[in-house]
Amino acid sequence: MRIDLHTHSTASDGTDTPAELVQGAAAAGLDIVALTDHDTTRGHEEAIVALPVGLTLVTGAELSCRLNGVSVHMLAYLFDPEEPGLLAERELVRDDRVPRAHAMIAKLRELGVPITWEQVARIAGGGSVGRPHIASALVGLGVVDSVSDAFTPEWLADGGRAYVEKHESDPFEVIRLVKAAGGVTVFAHPAAAKRGRTVPESAIADLAAAGLDGIEVDHMDHDPATRARLHGLADELGLLATGSSDYHGSHKTCALGEFTTDPEVYGEIIRRATGAFPVPGAGGRRGA
Ligand SMILES: [Zn+2]
Ligand SMILES: [Zn+2]
Numbered sequence: 001m002r003i004d005l006h007t008h009s010t011a012s013d014g015t016d017t018p019a020e021l022v023q024g025a026a027a028a029g030l031d032i033v034a035l036t037d038h039d040t041t042r043g044h045e046e047a048i049v050a051l052p053v054g055l056t057l058v059t060g061a062e063l064s065c066r067l068n069g070v071s072v073h074m075l076a077y078l079f080d081p082e083e084p085g086l087l088a089e090r091e092l093v094r095d096d097r098v099p100r101a102h103a104m105i106a107k108l109r110e111l112g113v114p115i116t117w118e119q120v121a122r123i124a125g126g127g128s129v130g131r132p133h134i135a136s137a138l139v140g141l142g143v144v145d146s147v148s149d150a151f152t153p154e155w156l157a158d159g160g161r162a163y164v165e166k167h168e169s170d171p172f173e174v175i176r177l178v179k180a181a182g183g184v185t186v187f188a189h190p191a192a193a194k195r196g197r198t199v200p201e202s203a204i205a206d207l208a209a210a211g212l213d214g215i216e217v218d219h220m221d222h223d224p225a226t227r228a229r230l231h232g233l234a235d236e237l238g239l240l241a242t243g244s245s246d247y248h249g250s251h252k253t254c255a256l257g258e259f260t261t262d263p264e265v266y267g268e269i270i271r272r273a274t275g276a277f278p279v280p281g282a283g284g285r286r287g288a
Helices: 018-027 044-050 084-094 097-110 117-124 131-140 171-180 201-209 224-237 263-272
Strands: 032-035 056-067 070-077 184-187 214-218 240-243
Touching: 018 032, 018 044, 044 056, 056 084, 056 171, 070 171, 084 171, 097 117, 097 131, 117 131, 171 184, 171 201, 184 263, 201 224, 214 224, 224 240, 240 263
Parallel strands: 032 056, 184 214, 214 240
Antiparallel strands: 056 070, 070 184
């Protein structure tokens, strides 16, 4: 049985639609795939409708959190998507985008840049306004030569002069909310140092004591020594150890099913979850 518990679709920053993703998962020989878009469950319905026979979908999301100033991601599986507490937290993260863009534009104006919201919204072309659009506006105004020159400490880089922090959830609160919604939490790529700062093992122990269910061990951003260390840590703390591709489609390097989760670990996840059940594929006959 081949199980991949971490993938992204166009519902967040992946390049495959949810339907393409489940078809790709079946073609890659997977038996079970989890759809875990960033801070949203928007792709689930399309994935369920398109789910091929022989493939089971685990519904989930990857929730953006911050712990002691370090950005961390929590995978949440099989929670009730309508549970109000968790829903409110996901909306807080998502709805933060527009006010945050306004605040960055205000900071740029304070720095003497004649940028306007209308100009940036025009560049976004009706899409949701983000930092790359503000960067393009700075290029258009001749403030910087290129978009990458805008992502510097002088302008829009994390911690830069015109940067505004994202709303990110407290992982302890997320563990509590996911549990209250009947779901299971797994700390995604906890030692992926190339993505930025990581948290110490003591923080993982604190999260485990607060009810964290598992850690993602087998992941492309963990080298073999790191995986061995994390397997040991999971054993020590009584955490489940998962493996997954963190597939994003064509613009990232990991293929569906490149890393997988042990069937026994998967069995334990579904035993613990009470908010939703895995969905077996009906081959497009659902609702017919
Ligand atoms: Zn992540
Ligand atoms: Zn991810």
